[in-house]
Amino acid sequence: MTIGSTPKADATNEDAALVARIAAREEAAFREVIGMHAALLHRIAYRMTGDAHEAEDIAQEAMLRLWDHAPRLGQRGEAMKLGPWLKRVAMNLAFDRLRSRGRTSDADVPERVDEAPLADEALAAEEDMLAARALMEGLPERQRAAIVLTYYEELPNAEAAEVLEMKLKAFESLLFRARAALRSAFEANEAQGGAA
C-alpha cells in the first residue's frame, strides 16, 4: 500500500500555496492564478450580464479582491479553495451590477445595432445568439446563475450550490425551477415563430 494524497487534496494544497505566495506579493503566482481562472470568471460574468466590457470589469475586480484579501485568505490554510471563492466573488459582483442596472435602466435586453452588411449565415448566428441571450436574461438572476454554472460551466450541483452559498437541496430546487422556466420561455418563443 502506498500513502499519498488525492488529486483533490493536491489541488487544495496548491491553492493554499498560491494564496500564500500572492499574500507575499509574488507577481508570478498572481499571474498563474489569472491564467487559470480569469477566462472562466469572464464567461460567467458575461452570461450573467450579457455585456463583454462589464464582464471584463467583473473578472478584473474579482482578481484584485484576491490580491487585496490574500493575507487573510491565507489564514484558512488548506481549507482555502481558490476556484469556488473566485466564482462566488464574481457571481456576487455580477448580481451587484444587475441590481445597479435595474435601478438605473429599464432596458431588458440591450439591442445591438450593427449597420454593417452581414452574410445570411452570420446574420442567422447573430439572431440565435440574441435569442439565447434573451432567454437567459428572461430568467430571474439566481435561476440564471444556476443555469450558467451547471449547464454552461458544467459544475457539479454541490459546487454550484457552494458558489451561490446555498444548501444543496435549495440549489437543486432552484435549478429545477430554472430549467422549467427556461423550457417554458423557449417553447413560447418557438410557438411565436422563432427568435425573440
Next chain:
Amino acid sequence: MSDIDKNAGPIVPDSALGRSLGAYTAPDLSGGFADRIIAATEGRAAPLPASRPAGSRWRSARRLAVGALAAGALGTAAAATGVLERIGVDLPSPAEVWSTITRSEPEAVPASRQGSGLPSGALDTRIEIEGPVDTPEELEEVFRRVDEIREERRDIRRERVDRLIDDAIERRREQGLPAPTPEREEQMRERLDQFRERRDTTREQRLEQRREEYRERIENGEELVPQDIIRERREERFQRPVGRRLERLREMSPEERRDAIRRFRERREEMSQQLNPAPEERDQEPEVLQAPQTDAFEMQPEMPPE
C-alpha cells in the same frame, strides 16, 4: 416521468433548447488582460492587516457581559414564574438575605411562600429534641424521629418529581409534540428508580457511618447537643445566640472544646441542684429557687433532618 419532471430535467445539448442555448457563446478576454490587472495592483493600497484573533479582549468582554445579562434575565424570569419553587429550589427572600448579612431578625415569611403547592406541613416538619442527648436510648430515639421525617420528605420529593414528569408528558401530548411511548416512559421511570436507589444507598452508608460515630461518643460518656446530630438551617444558626455559641464551639481545638463542655456540665449540675435541692436543704429552705436558664436549656431546636 411526469410532465413537470420532464420539463425540469437536465437540458440535453443536442435538444432544440440545448442548440439554442449553445448559440450564447462568450467572447474571449481581450489581449493584455493579465498585464492590466498586474498594473492595477501597483496603485492598490497595502494589503489588509490580518484579522484579529477570535479571542479579542473587547469581544470576549462583550460576550461575557451579554452572557451574564442573559443568565441574570433567565434566572429572574425563572424565579418570577415560580419555576425554581416547583423544582424544589428554595430561594431566600431579599429580607432573609439581608438579615443573614446583618444578623438581624428576619421578617416573617409571607404565607404565599410557605405553601408551594405541597401537602400542608410537608416542609415545616421539624424534629424536636429537648436537652442534650447522653444515653444510647435517647440517641436511638433521635435517629428514629429523623428517619421518620426523612422518609416523609423523600416521599414528598418523589411525588413532586413524578408529578412534574407527568405534567410535562401531558403538556407535550396536548400540544401535539412527540411524547414518549408507554414502553419508553416505563424504561425512563425504571432508570429514574435505579438512580434514586443508588443515591439513597450512598446516603444511607454515609449516614450510618456518622451515626456510628455518635454512638461511640455516647458510649464514651460524651453528651451530644441536637446541633451535633441535626443540621440546623443556616439562617437559623446565625440568628440564635446558642447557634453562634455552637459555631464557636466547633471552631475550638479539641482540648478547648472538652474544657467548655466540662464547664457547661458543671453549670448544669449546679443549676440542677438549685432547682432540686437535697431533702435536708429543702426542709431548711422551702422556697423554690428560680434559677435563670441558660441558652442551652432554653433551646428547643426545630430543624430539618440531616
